Structure formats: C-alpha cells, structure tokens
Amino acid sequence: MKVLIIGRGVVGTIYGWALSKAGMDVTHVVRKEGLPDTDTLDLLDLRPGYSKNTRVTYVPKTVAQISPSDGFDLVIVATKHYQAAQAIHQYRPGAPRATFLLFTANWDGTVEIDRLLPRSSLLWGYAAASGGPDAQGVLIATVNPSVRFGMLEGSDPEKFNAVTELFQRAGFTLDIKPNIIEWLWVHHAINAGGIGICLWAGGIAEATRSFTTLRLGTLATREALDVVAARGVDLERYPDAGSILNAPVWLAGLAVIYTIRFTEKGRRLLRASHFTHSPEEMKRYYFDVLNTGESLGVAMTHLSSLREKIECYPANETVGRKRSQ
Numbered sequence: 001m002k003v004l005i006i007g008r009g010v011v012g013t014i015y016g017w018a019l020s021k022a023g024m025d026v027t028h029v030v031r032k033e034g035l036p037d038t039d040t041l042d043l044l045d046l047r048p049g050y051s052k053n054t055r056v057t058y059v060p061k062t063v064a065q066i067s068p069s070d071g072f073d074l075v076i077v078a079t080k081h082y083q084a085a086q087a088i089h090q091y092r093p094g095a096p097r098a099t100f101l102l103f104t105a106n107w108d109g110t111v112e113i114d115r116l117l118p119r120s121s122l123l124w125g126y127a128a129a130s131g132g133p134d135a136q137g138v139l140i141a142t143v144n145p146s147v148r149f150g151m152l153e154g155s156d157p158e159k160f161n162a163v164t165e166l167f168q169r170a171g172f173t174l175d176i177k178p179n180i181i182e183w184l185w186v187h188h189a190i191n192a193g194g195i196g197i198c199l200w201a202g203g204i205a206e207a208t209r210s211f212t213t214l215r216l217g218t219l220a221t222r223e224a225l226d227v228v229a230a231r232g233v234d235l236e237r238y239p240d241a242g243s244i245l246n247a248p249v250w251l252a253g254l255a256v257i258y259t260i261r262f263t264e265k266g267r268r269l270l271r272a273s274h275f276t277h278s279p280e281e282m283k284r285y286y287f288d289v290l291n292t293g294e295s296l297g298v299a300m301t302h303l304s305s306l307r308e309k310i311e312c313y314p315a316n317e318t319v320g321r322k323r324s325q
Contacts, residue, residue: 001024001025001073001074001162001166002025002027002070002071002072002073002074003019003024003025003026003027003072003073003074003075003076003166004026004027004028004029004066004070004072004074004075004076004091004095004098005026005027005028005029005075005076005078006028006029006075006076006077006078006079006087006091007028007029007030007078007079007087008028008030008035008039008060008062009078009079010129010130010131010132010133010139010141010274010277011078011103011127011129012028012076012078013039013041013058013060013139013141014041014127014129014131014139014141014143015076015078015103015127015129016028016058016060017039017041017056017058017060018143018170018171018172019166019167019170020058020060021170022169022170022171023169024166024169024170026060026061027060027061027062027063027066027070027072028060028061028062028063029062029063029064029065029066029091030062030063030064031064031090033064035062036137037059037062038057038058038059038060039057039058039059039060039139040055040056040057040058040137040138040139041055041056041057041058041138041139041141042055042134042138042139042140042141043055043056043141043142043143044141044142044143044264044265044268045143046142046143046144046145046265047143047145047171047172048145048171049171050143050171055138065094066091066094066095067094068093068094068095068096068097070094070095072094072095072098073097073098073099074098074099074100074101074163074166075091075092075095075098075099075100075101076101076103077100077101077102077103077104078103078104078127079104080104080278080281080284081104081105081106081107081284082284084102084104084113085112085113085116088100088113088116088117089116092116092117098121099121099122099123099156099159099162099163100117100121100122100123101123101124101125101163102122102123102124102125103125103126103127104126105126105184105187105188105191105285106124106181106184106185106188107184107185107188107288107289107292108288109181110152110181118154119152119153119154119155120154120155120156120159121156121159122152122154122155123149123151123152123155123159123160123163124149124150124151124152124180124181124184125147125148125149125150125163125180126147126148126180126183126184126187127147127148128144128145128146128147128148128175129141129142129143129144130142130144130269130273130274131268131272131273131274132272132273132274132275132276132277132278133272133277134271134272138272139272140268140271140272140273142265142268145171145172145173146172146173146174146175147167147172147173147174147175148175148176148177148180148183149163149164149167149174149175149176149177149180150176150177150178150179150180150181150183151180152180152181179237182228182233182237182238183238183240185228185231185233186225186228186233186235186238186240186241187240188228188285188288188289189221189224189225189227189228189241189289190221190224190225190240190241190244191285192220192221192224192285192286192288192289192290192303193217193218193220193221193222193223193224193225193303194217194221194256195275195282195285195286196217196220196224196285196286196303196306196310197213197214197216197217197220197221197306198217198275198282199279199282199283199286199306199309199310199313200213200216200306200309200310201213202313203275203276204260204269204270204273204275204276205270208256208257208260208261211250211253211254211257214252214253214256214257215249215250215253216302216305216306217253217256218244218249218252218253219249219302220300220302220303220305220306221244222244222245222302223293223298223299223300223301223302223303224289224293224300224303225241225244225245226293226298226299226300227289227292227293227296227298227300228241230293230296230297230298231292231296279313279314279315280315283310283313283315286306286310287310289303290303290304290307
C-alpha cells in the first residue's frame with residue numbers, strides 16, 4: 001500500500017516514521033516550505049517489543065504536490081481538525097482512487113467531509129501518539145501502543161480491514177470505537193476542559209500545581225461533557241466520560257497530578273507538547289465546545305469562567321521550530 005500523509009506536524013511525523021520503519025512506502029505532502037530534510041525524534045515507545053527510550057533520525061520523503069500518476073492507495077489526513085476539509089479538497093484530485101483516513105479530531109460532524117468524499121472512500125481514526133518540538137527542534141514523542149479506529153455508515157469493510165492491518169504490521173494494537181464520531185465528541189469535550197484549564201493557568205505545569213485549579217478544571221470538563229449530552233450522546237456508553245463524571249473531584253485532581261508529574265509520559269509533556277507549540281489549535285478545542293454549549297443553552301458556569309484568560313493567551317507558537325501541516 002502506497003501511503004501519503006498530509007502534513008509533517010507532530011502526528012504526521014510520528015506515524016510516518018513508524019509506518020516507514022515497518023517497510024511501508026510513505027510520502028509526506030506539505031503546503032509550506034522551510035522544513036529541514038530530516039527530523040530527530042526523542043522517543044518513548046510504548047509498543048510491546050520495541051525499544052522504549054531511543055533517539056532516531058527520520059528522513060521523510062517529502063513533496064510539495066501530487067498527481068494521479070503517483071498512485072497513492074491511502075491518504076492519511078494528519079492536520080488540525082478545522083483544516084481537514086480544506087486538505088481533502090486540495091489533495092483529492094491528486095489521489096482520486098485513494099482511501100482517505102481522517103486522523104483528526106471532529107466536533108462539527110461529517111457533513112462537510114461527506115460533500116467531498118463518498119463514504120466508501122472514507123475512514124476515521126484518531127492518533128494516540130503525542131508530543132511536540134523542544135527548543136532545539138527535537139520532537140519529543142510518545143508512541144502509545146494503540147490507535148483508535150471506527151467505521152462510519154457506508155464505509156467499506158475491506159478498506160477498513162486493509163488500513164487497520166497496515167497499522168498492526170507497524171506494531172500498533174487497535175482500539176475500535178463502535179461510534180467513532182460520538183467518541184470524538186466526547187474526547188473533544190474532555191480536551192476542552194483539560195486544555196482550557198491549562199490555557200487559563202498559563203501552561204500544563206502551572207495547572208497541575210494547585211488542587212484549586214484542578215478542581216476548577218474538573219468542573220469545567222464536566223460541563224463540557226454536558227454539552228455532548230445535550231447533543232443527544234449517551235455518556236454512559238463512554239468510560240472516558242464516566243471516569244470524570246463519577247469520580248470525586250479531589251480524586252480526579254489527584255489523578256491528573258500523578259499522571260503529569262510522576263509518570264514518564266507526563267513528565268515528557270512538561271518538556272515539550274502539542275499544547276505548547278500550537279496554542280491556537282488548543283484554544284479552538286475550548287471555543288468549539290463553549291460556543292456550542294451557549295447555542296444549546298447549557299449551563300457552563302465554570303467552563304465559561306475560563307474565557308477571558310483564554311482569549312488573552314498568546315496565539316503564536318512559542319517554542320521549538322514551527323512544524324508545517
């Protein structure tokens with residue numbers, strides 16, 4: 001299978017490296033110039049059987065444009081969620097027979113994407129890898145063992161199996177979501193609360209120094225989940241939501257402190273993260289949910305209280321080199 005990845009951002013780079021390392025023919029297409037020819041990845045690789053802590057050099061095959069003669073079978077859309085439709089519109093003419101795997105968040109449903117692609121050519125997944133560039137441009141990356149996938153109504157089961165097998169060959173396990181769009185909404189809401197409190201506090205480290213701050217973040221996240229419920233989603237079907245809604249607030253805060261400050265994965269987030277190098281995208285998660293909640297009349301006392309500081313949070317990328325989509 002010949003694979004095209006739209007972007008050389010964090011997600012595109014991590015999975016491009018992993019798939020190419022497993023022997024796949026991977027090409028990245030980028031819309032901006034100026035990226036270096038190689039990427040250095042400082043890895044925490046949690047896939048079973050792989051070296052856990054390594055530093056590798058990835059030399060991606062990168063192009064600025066594509067054509068049907070390139071013969072791509074799979075296009076992985078590894079962009080910001082609000083750039084996905086534009087990316088499909090731009091690159092589908094160059095890959096007319098390819099399956100498109102959206103490796104992005106979703107908050108607005110599938111209507112815009114459905115205008116661009118038939119469901120038979122569309123699959124949806126969501127990365128579990130994370131990271132960000134440090135001040136020297138090294139990508140501090142955590143490679144989690146699982147990748148989330150889900151079929152949409154009208155998706156082609158044979159294409160779904162082919163794509164998921166591709167990731168399994170690269171050492172990933174499958175976390176299949178029965179309703180991938182609903183799950184993405186739940187995940188988006190959890191991000192809105194968690195990222196929102198980090199933006200409000202001035203960073204991940206600042207947000208995890210105080211139980212008072214984490215209490216506010218937990219209550220804000222619960223209200224963000226109320227927005228998903230107002231959309232008609234049964235939150236009881238999603239354990240991710242239940243762990244936030246049902247746990248005592250103090251216990252939820254303690255869990256966050258432990259995860260960030262006392263695990264290797266969490267400490268790496270303090271070194272470099274997607275949060276740090278892409279604040280405009282982070283703000284979008286918060287405002288997506290807040291604006292929808294307001295339109296649905298959901299009570300969001302705690303979530304909305306974060307607004308003023310988040311609006312003032314710097315939108316420019318602050319550390320590391322800029323990674324183009």
